[in-house]
Amino acid sequence: MNDHKNDTEITKHLKDLPNVKDHRSKETVYNQVMDELNEEYSPPKRKKVHWVIPSIATAAVLLLSFIILQMTDIADDQAAEETDPFAVQSVDEGENEDEIENEVEVENEDTTMNREEVEVEEETAEEASESEFIYYQEDSSFPIFQIAVYDKQGQYVIPISLVSTSSTYNPEDYYNRISTFIDEVEYGVELFPFDEGFEFEFDESNEVIRLTVDSSYDFPSSSTQAYLFQEAINFMFSNFSANELEVRTTEGEDASLGPIGEVDSLSIESVERLAFQIYQYEDSKRLLLPIAEGSDGDEFFTIDEALVAMQESRSDFVEAVIPSDVEFSLDPSNESRLEIDFSEHSDFGDNSLTKDMIEAILMTAKSFDYDEVELSIEGIEERIGHFYLGEAIDVPDGVNPIVLH
Template structure:
């Protein structure tokens, strides 16, 4: 850079020749003007950042709701897809329970809010739930358990029938058990040996066996000797003496015994507190026939015992009519439903014909099955061998084929012995 050729004196002289500048404004006015200019300068400095911030906020308010709406829509799509996937996996397993839930929900809505007429008409066409009575009427034949012993039960078996008092000492219940046949032993020996195996208490009966006595059986003369100890329990009351007599009378009948001799520790006769001294037992000839009723010692839902009462009735028709009535004095129930009406006809060769009236409803269930068993056992007491049932609503009840003649049972009240 070239050095200036002007001296200081020359510069001063040159400046003094320039026109003078004079400002007539008040100094405060000048100061105020300066301050105003400085404020405007500062404002200009923040104009662009402020505008940029405002624009950013505006874009934020515009974009954020759209972004949130888009995200919510995306989430819903994911949820919907997941629900659809879960539903497709559960449809098969829930297919059986959905109708039941719908029925229950429909009933609640109908009660609380009411349904439209069209929906109510649709619900009225749905099948109603079966009552307990309707269900019980549909018990299948395979579930009907026989109470009696029949010929087909006797293959290689011997039937033994025990007269057992009930717990109230009101009735003598014939209970039949099956044991293996033994040609080397008499039926009475089998009868005596099996006494201790009876489970009367489990059956709901009095724990009566084995009898507190020793037995001697003369098969040739068909005579039985019963020897009791001095402290025997059969003389405590008139009822215990009567029960022993009834039990021994049934033993005579079932084992074809003609006479029973009574002894006490080898000495002739037994001294009873009410009957007095007795040396033998010869049952009196009773008039009438045995008629079977139901006994439920273990409750009405259990299998009944068929208990015979000797009635002074000499016709099978009157006997079957009597079986429709309860015997409250003996705690026995009717064995034939009162609403079942029929006509009876005695046919030659030991055949009884029973024809049901059209109004009678014959159902394949367990009560009807046991009613037929009671009819067959009673018919046996009147010397019938077979019974033919006609005009029933069904062809089969339990094991009974109603298109065929039914054979009377061998014995009543089959029960199983413990192993």
């Protein structure tokens, strides 16, 4: 009872916190914002050129006009007109204003166009939400930030695509807050404790990625954890143009990453040649899980090896996605399009099992660098879910999507 009373008092006081005023005027705020924006957009070298050239020209013309002044009144008038430095500058400013106005107009047009496209974009998002495992990023669509989690047994890394519909377009906002996007219980996964002592930074072009490790951070001593950590780095950053992750401690020294040793960088390897299976821990959500090697421990060399591996369940939580007794054949003649024909099977039809299989195959094909997949299933002629059989299907842009508002 007392607790409840105190609760209410606290919330009442919170609600009574006063409105703290910004004493700056709207104009001041706007000018400060624009000053900062203009600083970002104006290269300083160009400004120098604007100052130097008119100054030299002006000095020369002034000298000339002085001489001419001595000769005739008419010449004086003409020279004065030419040498007016403000006339030169005002032309420049006029041009700049035109440029700015044009930019604003273009931006406004873009905004209008984007708003008109909202309806279409929403349809795409709806389609994506129908699909559990894959996501297609349409032209000028939302950015995808691929993060990584682990399965409960700590054997595999599972990529997750954060699709941000209202993005700040700053990857730091996503890679430094991974734990806020993933509920470990809901997804039946474990998170590497990235949020605890790590901070990722990206330069403007996203070509340099830096990891700052807190000096007091104690990296896990297990070599499996170290392997999974490196794999997670690969999954998260191989889509960026950076080839390596620069690593430093908060003190600016090489970072000690347990079994990986003391390092100043980690290479970012491309993630390829994978077989996608379905992972589900108890009643948690299902996810597509990539496997890099067959049950014999060898990495996949060709896609048919990966597809065969997709017919075997790996554990109670990592299930096969292709029926073990189905036969299929591939046409390897086309480098960008995977053509695959399945024989008839009682499980196949317009059902979730077949849809799941297609989605897993699409991701597998993507990891083998195919752009599209053409599937045929004996006895089925039309479509499964929103996939039309017998037509090329693009490989997806993201896997295991989480669409953030």
